[in-house]
Amino acid sequence: MSRESTHVDLTGDAVSRSAKERGVWLLLLTCAALSVFVTFGIIGTLLFDAIDFFTEVSPVAFFTGTDWSPAIKPYSFGVLPLVTNTLLVTVLSALIALPLGVASAIYLSEYASDRVRSVLKPGLEVLAGIPTVVYGYFGLVYITPALDVVLPVSTFNALSASIVVGIMIIPMVSSISEDAMSSVPDSLREAGYGLGATKFEVSTGVVVPAAASGIVSSFVLALSRAIGETMAVVVAAGQSPTMITASNVDTVLFNSIQTMTSAMIELGVSDLSGGTTAYKALFAIGLTLFSITFVMNLISTLVARRFQEEYQ
Amino acid sequence: MSQETISGTDPSPDADDESLISPSPGADAVGHERTTGEQSETRTVVETQALDVYYGEERALQEIDIEIPAEKVTAIIGPSGCGKSTFLRCINRMNDLVDSARVEGELLFEGKNVYDADVDPVALRRRIGMVFQAPNPFPKSIYDNVAYGLRVQDDTENLDERVETALRRAALWDEVNDRLDESALDLSGGQQQRLCIARAIAPDPDVLLMDEPASALDPVATSQIEDLIEELAQDYTVVIVTHNMQQAARISDKTAVFLTGGELVEFDDTGVVFENPEHQRVEDYITGKFG
């Protein structure tokens, strides 16, 4: 560093420091840019190959067709069976996970003692760390036989898959909802108790509404997870795409189905070569799936913001 | 509304969430009939006998004996940490919510020891309203805030009318009547505190406990609240904690002075306490020589 000044020296390391900070800035920018770039790259590939697919199969046939048969003649690329099967698993697992998740969040946040909570909460979160394929086999090996005692289920069935997916996403709902409820200020609880509310009334009528935005976010995250879940569903529900209609809506959950992700796995691991229509269908499904989760995230942001405004 | 009893015979199905209800509601009816005896002009509503409160090992109130008169304003003053809030929260058993808190001695409400095993704190709190130091409106609409107490008490007859009455009495109606369904959090601090007062008086409690209700407010809002308290004292028993001597002198009929260590040092007519206190320590505190 050159300094010829005879006065007080204020130059310090400014020059070299600013170079270093520029370096750090550049590095961080690169990381951020890279992830954005990769995301757009993936969307680009999806789009590119999907468009290629749509030159061979018309979008109308794809989005309104009720028969999915990409590998067996006569070929048919109607995505509706896959979409309805995905929705079936998502809705059923949400029916299990949302109430149980919120109930356990209420218990953990409002009723459990500190000691109980410090054991239960991490315990619940361990559930989230189990590989999903293990859940799948748990469904196939334990849940299905247990259901078989009372219900007419086949070896692979949508109900078992939904149950394991439901169990799988409970920790997500309960953990995020519990965080939201715990951060509701005690002054609101006191206001409730002070007006003669019971613990249950304070929990459900004050704490839950005040934590609504967090709870809704947990729902959306959990639903996105259920929509995208693959391995557990492949293992427990098999691979039989079944168009759900008014006539089979009561029995479909006892039988094998195939969701969008599991159809993609099947297409991906089969020995289809790159050029076939069936292979390109992979990307069309991927794009459809991406659009669905994208719209869900959009809705969740809007909903969360609406609730957020109300609460501080 | 369960006006007749604070025992665990409350009709609400949720009442058994609280672990503090009676095994047998008639068992104690004998022992507690003394205080309601004096039906003269100053009836006692809340009376304590050797009330001690501990937080863990630490003693926050010691041997408090006090008789709070009905339909009067009783002010509680004293330096920070002397147990004013603790005392107030004993009256409606809000200290039940603090795990470490332990109460000894007796606190009689209308002659009934509220710490008896058969007293349901939920029923008790329906008769003793509370306004907190910092405004704490629910993140709900203005209307739903005021209606909350009536709704949990299953007392929703003429709901609109009673919400309006409470808001009028809290001197807030004119400011909010055209936006009752807007969020209470959009109100100013002073409006929020008046809303909390409206919320507390809507179910028509017998006693209103106020813990420094004006401490977060500017002088204008403060004087509005003071006017309101004076007006409320026509039908309610008001117990108010305040750090503001002038405020205590202005609005209260009786003043209790707590000093450090959780002692009730002096309790008398407000005029006496401020002009001619019995204890030197109280005079020092009031004239600002201490604390």
Ligand SMILES: Nc1ncnc2c1ncn2[C@@H]1O[C@H](COP(=O)(O)OP(=O)(O)OP(=O)(O)O)[C@@H](O)[C@H]1O
């Ligand atoms: N939840 C609690 N846990 C433990 N100790 C507490 C708790 N609440 C109060 N205390 C203690 O009890 C004593 C009295 O507290 P309290 O809040 O009643 O005082 P206060 O007179 O209301 O004070 P201030 O004027 O500052 O509000 C204090 O020493 C305080 O530290």
Ligand SMILES: [Mg+2]
């Ligand atoms: Mg206090």
